[in-house]
Each structure stands twice: as structure tokens, then as C-alpha cells.
Amino acid sequence: MAKVIHDDVVEQILIRLDVKDLIRFKSVCKSWHSLITSPGFINRHLNHSYNKDHYNNQLANRGITLFERSGLRNHLVGSSNGLVCIFSNSIHLRVTNPLTREVRQLESPRLIGVLQLCWGFGYDSARDDYKVVIGTKKGENQTCFEVLSLKSNVWRVIGDVKYTFITKAGILCNSALHWIVKDQNNKKLIISYDLSKDEFKEIPLPVNAKCRRLGVIKNCLCIFGYYSVDNVWLMKKYNVKESWELLPREHDREMKNHIVHLLRPRLPKDEDASWFCCPIKHLYWEC
Secondary structure (H helix, E strand, O other): OOOOOOHHHHHHHHOOOOHHHHHHHOOOOHHHHHHHOOHHHHHHHHHHHHHHHHOOOOEEEEEEEEOOOOOOOEEEEEEEOOEEEEEEOOOEEEEEEOOOOEEEEEOOOOOOOOOEEEEEEEEEOOOOEEEEEEEEEEEOOEEEEEEEEOOOOOEEEEEEEOOEEOOOEOEEEOOEEEEEEEOOOOOEEEEEEEOOOOEEEEEOOOOOOOOOEEEEEOOEEEEEOOOOOOOOEEEOOOOOHHHEEEOOOHHHOEEEEEEEEEEEEOOOOOOOOOEEEEEEEEEEEEO
């Protein structure tokens, strides 16, 4: 007599599998398809994968980069929870899941042809939604910000800021996007846009820090220079100036794995083609 496996046991087994296996197992039966495609299972699988990476002492970080091909002008707007936002030829805006090969066309920004100064993509946990943010040049040292949520697929203006942007791509940390800017007094600082509260804030930089780029290390915001990784500052407590800490020099750090996912279109000449990722693992000095 065949034994019946309870649904909760089946879920605990499936939740530990890779996405590529789950895609195949959707075809096993209707109940598995219903389970695997349910929002609750997707969130639990995402949390399990996140915790698996978080507690892997040999894995430092994951990143994503675009495969460059002549004739195609694709910009990586950002990535969050396995979804990737891409801006093609300054017109077409898409969100793709490279593992499932799903692509969704989004409404193009209203200010097409206007110089885009900055952009970003991230998850709004308060509304269980994803948002695309684009800043366009409005005047001298003035940037107009627009935001689009995936649920509405409608652009709306959220306001103007008066900064000169040093970095273009918004770095997602603590449910906010971040850029390095200069204010009207030529003072360098970080501005953040909270995806849930729809508000901007200034974040102070450490005194005399040489910073040109933003990043995230161990879920903390960090800054560093263009070419040197010796001057890496980590903000241990979010938006607390006193928590900035200069990390040890390169030769004092532990060697760990850093995985970069190379994103490229499945059919290079077809703008509507699906995208897929190829993971590239390499070693680097962990901070």
C-alpha cells in the first residue's frame, strides 16, 4: 500500500530545491503547480534561499551585470529578490526573472528623450510591490524624480531635488535607494529614497572619506573609491554618522567567494526575447 506524503512535507522538500528544478516540477501535477506558483510559496522559497546564502561562510556576496553586445544599449536599472529591471535604448523598460525566463514590459517613462541622471529598482515591503525610480534633468542642478510601481504600471512624479549626482545607479539597502551627490554648497553626501515612505533623506559621510562608489556589505551600506579597495567605509548602523567604520586593509581580509550573474538576452537581436543568467564564481578579499 502506497504511503501518502502530507502536503506540508512536500512543501518542505520543494522549498529546498533550485528554481530550475521547481520549473520542471510544476508539470508533475496540478497540486504541485498550484503550490509552486502561489505567492506564499514563492516568498518562503525566497527567504530560504536568502538564509542559505546568509549563513554560508564561504559566500561573500552575489551581484549581477549585463552582457554587453555591439548595437544594443541596455542599462541595468537594478535588481531585487531575483527580479531584474532593464532599460533598453532609452525607451523600453522591462522587468525579467532570468531563472523562469519571464519578461514583463512596463510603461515607458513620460520624459522620453530627457537626460536621465539616475535610476533604481527595489522592493516596497509595506505594499508588497516593486518600484522603478528614474531621475531626469529639469534645470541647473535640479532633478525631477518619477516612480512606477509594478502593480499599477503608472508613472507619477514624486518631486524635485537640487543635487549634482556623482553616482547614477541607485544602491538598494534598508528598503531605500542611495546615490552619492553634491549639494548646492558643493558638499558631498548620500541621499536616499525610501521606497515605502516615498521620501528623500540625507545621509552624512565620514569625515575626509575618499568615496566615489556605493555598495552593500553584510546588509550594510558602504562607500569606496574608484580603483582602490583599501579605503572601504562601512555604516554599521543605518543613517548613524558615528557608525561609519574604516575596514581593514586588503591583505588583512578573509578570502571568500563572490558570485556574479552575467545577464544576457536569449536571442541577442530580439528586443522582446527572454533573458537568462550565467553565474560566474571568483574569489575576492572579503571586508
